[in-house]
Amino acid sequence: MESETQPFSPAPARVRIPVWCLLWCLLALVASACPVRAQERVVVVSDSWMPYNGTPGSKREGYAVEILRAVFERRGFSVEYREVPLKRAVQDVRSGRADILIGVTPDELPDFIFPKTSLGRSDLCFFTMDAKWRFIGPESLQSVVTGFVHGHNYPQWFLEDVRRHPGRFHALHGEDAFARMLAMLAEGRIQAIPGSRAVVEYYVQRADLAGKVFLAGCSGEDARELFFGLSPANMPRSRRLAGILDQGMYTLRNTGQLNHLLIKYGLKDWIEVPQGTAGPGRN
Incomplete structure (x- = not known):
């Protein structure tokens, strides 16, 4: 009786995976399991x-x-x-x-x-459309109607003057209060406005009022950092x-x-840097 012969089947070839590919897959698995830290x-x-x-x-x-x-x-x-x-x-x-x-x-x-x-640095200065009017102290405000922005930080003497003589002051509220106050000055509805020189001069330039709005003087005692x-x-x-x-x-x-x-904003550094200054320590 003839023996049955099995057909020859070659053994499957081994697939060699490069080491770099294994490492890449491992890193991808780790990265997907660990969320990226959110930016603070x-x-x-x-x-x-x-x-x-x-x-x-x-x-x-x-x-x-x-x-x-x-x-x-x-x-x-x-x-x-x-x-x-x-x-x-x-x-x-x-x-x-x-x-x-x-x-x-x-x-x-x-x-x-x-x-x-x-x-x-913020200094308290007063601005006007009247080239002859000058601010030389609190008593200067007796002859004008002064605008101011409610909620902004003004010196105590100014707030006390507002409290005692409300008819000589006009308060403005809201996000665009300063721009509206400058417009009122240009329209003659108020005669003086207080503010930081850098702030007022910026708005004057933006409103195309340069040469029409004048710096009338500043209160040196009220300058602050x-x-x-x-x-x-x-x-x-x-x-x-x-x-x-x-x-x-x-x-x-x-x-x-x-x-x-x-x-970019028409300003310069408010502090003169001495030569050889040491930097602050790390906290």
Whole structure:
């Protein structure tokens, strides 16, 4: 009886997978199992107060906003800037819903955290359409109707004068209050407006009123340094952010980047940098 012969079947060939391919697959599996860490966000709020801060997302957000972006974005943070009324901005930062408020002083908000480095200097000056009128002290306001923005920080003597003689003052409210106040000055409805020289001169240029609105004088006693105010709701984080701001401002100033940024707004550095200045320590 003939034996049955089985057909010959060759053994399957081994597929050799390159080592680099195995490593790539392993890394892909690990990456998919470990989510990427979200970028830390810094929320900045203020009412519009150019040239410090203006319309979010515009080509001219304000030099204070541009400072924040330059400092924090190079450290890996994302900066979200929101324009909100001043009262709400203070509440949002105080409660921790936002991190940074632009253009305040430790005297105004003593519970806030502040960096050591200022963001500018604000002097109280008065402007008018009358080239002959001069501000030489509080008594100068007796002969004019003066506009002011409700909620903005004015010296105590000015607020007391408003309280005692409300008929000589006109309060404006809202996000565009300063621009409307300048328009009232141009229309002759008020005769004087107070404000930081940098702020008023910026709005005068934008309103095409240069040569028509005059600087009538400044109150030297009321000049003050302005700062970024950080939230007291999370002090360790705010102190860390304040340290980053100090270090970042030092770098911007001493590399010339700050002056380059300020030129865009027709400004120059408010602090003269001495030669050989040491930088602030890291927090």
